[in-house]
Amino acid sequence: MKKIERLEMSGISKSFGVVAANRDVTLAIGEGEVLGLLGENGAGKTTLMNFLYGLYAADSGEIRINGRAVHLSSPRDAIRAGIGMVHQHFMLVQNHTVAENVVLADEEAPFLHPAARVVEKLTTFSRRYGLSIDPARRVWQLSAGEQQKVEIVKALLQGADLLILDEPTSVLTPSEAGELFAVIRRMSEEGHSVIFISHKLEEVLQVCTRIAVLRRGRLEGIADPAKVNRRDLARMMVGREVLFSLERRAMPAGGPVLEVSDLVVPGDRGLEAVKGVSLTVRANEILGIAGVSGNGQRELVEAITGLRRSTRGLVRLEGKDITNQSARVIGAMGMSHVPEERMRFAVVPNLFVYENAVLKQQRNRLFSRVLFLDYEAIRGRAKEIVQTYNVAAPSINEPLKNLSGGNIQKLILGREISGEHSLLVAAHPTYGLDVGATEYIRGLLLALREKGKGVLLVSEDLEEIFELADRIAVMFGGRIVGVVDREAAKVEQVGMWMAGART
Amino acid sequence: MNPIVVSILDRTIAAGTPLLLGTLGEIVAERSGVLNLGVEGMMSVGAVGAFMVAMNTGSPWLGLIAAVAAGAALSLLHAFASVTLKVNQVVSGLALAMLGLGVSGLLGKPYMGRPQQAQLPIVKIPGLVDIPYLGTILFDKDPLFYIAVILGVLLWFLLAKTRWGVRVRSVGENPAAAAVQGVSVPGVRYLCTLAGGALAGMGGGYLSLVYSRSWTDGMTGGRGWIVIALTIFALWNPLRAFLGAFLFGGIFVLQYMLQPLGIPPNLLGAMPYIATLLVLVAGGLRRDSRHQNAPAALGEPFSRGER
Amino acid sequence: MSLRIHVLPRYRAPRGFPLLVLAGSIAAGLIAVGIVFAASGVNPFYALYKIFAGSFGSRYGLGETLTKAIPLILIGSGLALAFRGKFWNIGAEGQLLAGATAATWIGLNVRLPGIFLIALMFVSGFAAGAAWGALLALLKGRFGVNEVISSLMLNYIAYELITLLITGPWKGATQQGFPYTDDFSAAASLWQLPGTRIHVVTLGLALASAGILFLLLRSTRFGYELRVMGENPEAARYAGINFLGVSVLMMAVSGGVAGLAGVGEVAAIHHHLSYPMAISSGYGFTGIIVAWLAKLNPLAAIASGLFYAGILVGGDAIQVSLGLPAATVQVFNGMLLVFLICGDFFLHNRIEVRT
Secondary structure (H helix, E strand, O other): OOOOOEEEEEEEEEEEOOEEEEEEEEEEEEOOOEEEEEOOOOOOHHHHHHHHOOOOOOOEEEEEEOOEEEOOOOHHHHHHHOEEEEOOOOOOOOOOEHHHHHHHHOOOOOOEOHHHHHHHHHHHHHHHHOOOOOOOOEHHHOOHHHHHHHHHHHHHHOOOOEEEEEOHHHHOOHHHHHHHHHHHHHHHHOOOEEEEEEOOHHHHHHHOOEEEEEEOOEEEEEEOOOOOOHHHHHHHHHOOOOOOOOOOOOOOOOOEEEEEEEEEEEOOOOOEEEEEEEEEEEOOEEEEEEOOOOOOHHHHHHHHHOOOOOOEEEEEEOOEEOOOOOHHHHHHOOEEEEOOOHHHHOOOOOOEHHHHOOOOOOOOOOOEEOOEEOHHHHHHHHHHHHHHOOOOOOOOOOEHHHOOHHHHHHHHHHHHOOOOOOEEEEEOOOOOOOHHHHHHHHHHHHHHHHOOOEEEEEEOOHHHHHHHOOEEEEEEOOEEEEEEEOOOOOHHHHHHHHOOOOO | OOHHHHHHHHHHHHHHHHHHHHHHHHHHHHHOOOOOOOHHHHHHHHHHHHHHHHHHHOOHHHHHHHHHHHHHHHHHHHHHHHHHOOOOHHHHHHHHHHHHHHHHHHHHHHHOOOOOOOOOOOEEOOOHHHOOOHHHHHOEEOHHHHHHHHHHHHHHHHHHHEHHHHHHHHHHHOHHHHHHOOOOHHHHHHHHHHHHHHHHHHHHHHHHHHHOOOOOOOOOOOHHHHHHHHHHHOOOOHHHHHHHHHHHHHHHHHHHHHHHHOOOHHHHHHHHHHHHHHHHHHHHHHOOOOOOOOOOOOOOOOOOOOO | OOOEEEEEEOOOOOOOHHHHHHHHHHHHHHHHHHHHHHHOOOOHHHHHHHHHHHHHOOHHHHHHHHHHHHHHHHHHHHHHHHHHOOOOOOOHHHHHHHHHHHHHHHHHHOOOOHHHHHHHHHHHHHHHHHHHHHHHHHHHHHHOOOHHHHHHHHHHHHHHHHHHHHHOOOOOOOOOOOOOOOOOOOOOOOOEOOOOOOEHHHHHHHHHHHHHHHHHHHHEHHHHHHHHHHHOHHHHHHOOOOHHHHHHHHHHHHHHHHHHHHHHHHHHHHOOOOOHHHHHOOHHHHHHHHHHHOOOOOOHHHHHHHHHHHHHHHHHHHHHHHOOOOHHHHHHHHHHHHHHHHHHHHHHEEEEEEO
């Protein structure tokens, strides 16, 4: 293991074309420290760390380890220098076993029958840091928290002294996050240093010894967690006062818009992903489904919106049975759907903005007559959406992929929200968006609620759920394990439900 | 055992060997994530290369080396287009198939109709060849058959039981994960694609040196396409490739066997192609729609992100 | 001082750039062919001049070019449609032959006045080609069968089946033992422009098809759904697009126009059904390059079809005068396609050399 007593990054700058991702950033970290790297999406945190891990070449700047300048031109160099990284989106081979994934990382693994030898090492490390994993299981069978443990063990096995964690709690339940913090504390005690990248203020305050805030590629400042609060950090992150609550009017819930009864939905691998879920969404109401990804939320949403067959149970939209109808029919009957992974499912990046503006509605009488599409009407609608929802697009004749994530999401929402629709199903709607776009979209959801629509919100972001939902339901293991009204809800209880504990 | 049955099995092995070689090569390439549709062209240049060199030097071994080199050279183009330029792998493979067929037709023109004098020696494995019946079928063959069998087992072992195999398979499943561990994704893909081309070339060399010992334009007869189907049938496992290759070898043999029965020869000629379709349909019925067994990143170009 | 070559993505291409890249790819292809000529002991410039003089420089040449352009435009536009939906239809050979076979049966066995007979031949040819093509979409949609393999297999099966017919039950009584069907009657033959082999009706159909397919893609709901399916299948699912329905229709059209080409070949050029490879002349494969040259735009297939027909005719001409083997064309096909797709690389990326 290479000992890193002190690591310094000075004057790091990096631009992608005209966009400056990092501007003259200077940071240092010493042994045993847990340095938080805070900033909103797009602030340059991941770029900076990718440079440290040898994935990018910076335009200027240098790194010094223990006083000596080093040149990290590949992850191998970084690993050899003692730097390890756990990425936000795990770099694991899903179809392989845990052991095989570790073999990929382990330079000392023998040529023949490597998996067998690696198992011994795994057991030793697990005991030392309190991370236990079964080496023979295939990665796709593991929960997100377990997969993360594999990633950490991989890094430690390679001799990492400095560990970079990129948004590690985005896939964890509150209790798993607590476990992770304990592990981080253990590592810090053992002399490791940790860089903790996050945009979540509470966590950074909880686990870090120092906090560096990045804004628009620049280092805004270094904070001492003992001396600052959320407000201060948020101000540093965004550059202005951030409102932590949106205007919210109390609204009496109306009649049921969506009724799901005892729904059973199979997953991709043949097992049941949704095991008998019942819920109701009323008009003037946002029902938030909290829970860590992988507990059946995706399959539930797909079944409700017509993208996946359910094997038992009923789904009713405004009283009409829509169980196992096609997505187009359900859409025409009044349900809007903003899916997760928007670039993959909700848009066609290579087509123009105006062509994307009517996706799923191409058979709508407004936009097509018999065989032909009415492009005038389509372009009109596109312009309308762009104006109403402040979509920053140079023109509607641009390929959609030239727009930023936030603007694409606004376009999608604008497309889906329509006067006639009674229900919006939104899955992780603000994932990966900057604070401005996030606020805007949350505001849109609240506005829908006030206009008499029902909203089914699926999100991993507890803060978002608590901010927006009238009622909170928690999904775990394919079932709804608890439903609570907004006023009565407590984070601890919801967190426990998310982790599978029933009270 | 009936001597006719022995003869059938004997010829099945002969017909299946080029398919086995081609399939093993394609499995290696696809396991690393590269879809190589140019096998037909690589087999073809392998066949013509082997024939030309063997004719002119008198040495079948040099011919074999030429076959391997020719197949590898063509696949180098595919690797360059697919891995470095990251173009559409389907079209690149098709273009190279066309190119390979054309080039081999061009180069082979003066050699059409001439019989191959140089011949690969038959190798009898002492001891084993005396086993009744099985001895003549399995152990009294040309060296390429033994090479194919050894390669098949070796490749299975390498892929499944070594660190090298873990690396290759990771590149095919999740190249980003492999790259982050310092594995050179382009390097692995180049190597595997070249290996695929080399083996396809070897299969083609077998056709012109052993199977029919002559050269005709188009003698590969669609075997390259069948190889691609067999790769799917083998579920990307070299050991299963044996099953598919010799099954289809049997179908080729059956064509000749059934001729005297009065079945129209063209119907028999269509058998391998109909069989390929049936095999693919059966495969689609059996598995769930997620193609769990195909390498997850097959056919997708990999960019490491900006440096 | 070390040089490093960086490959960076290109977000915006200047106007006219795609055309420049296309021209560059073609030029590279011609240079490569020139090298092949030189290696065979032929003056490349003279050879290239001969090619273009042969195809566009004389009345006869022009006639031949237009004649060969007919099936190329038909197949090229049909393939452009399928490729836009990311359906790799390599089976145009089989689809062409299906159309030729249907037209042969009708032409030889049905008694109708000339115009109706011809019309029926075209309709049946389209239907046969459409069926041969739609089968591929069904196999892919229901059984997940890779369309490259299945379309090629159907080609081979078509070759065998037709050979079966012409050597067996359909063998012409008047053909003195040759494996041809009987010749088509005058009523079943297409009218050709005097002094040339141009069968005008099919030419009209070709131009119309190119236009219709272009309109289909651009202005209809079907075309929109096809394009979405090709660009992002997962978004297509989300949008409720019926994959099976759209792809079957798409392949029916793609196969149908190839079938029309088959009718033209058999009713105007050969006047009987004979060896399948002679009837199809590799148009099914050449059509792939025509489609790719046209950047998958069916209307542009008219231009690229004419251009490629010129190359084929010119190639024939120099084969005779310079003694180059027939496989040269296939080599050129393959090389040009390689250069075309490599050219695409420059469309999406740019090279930066840094020190």
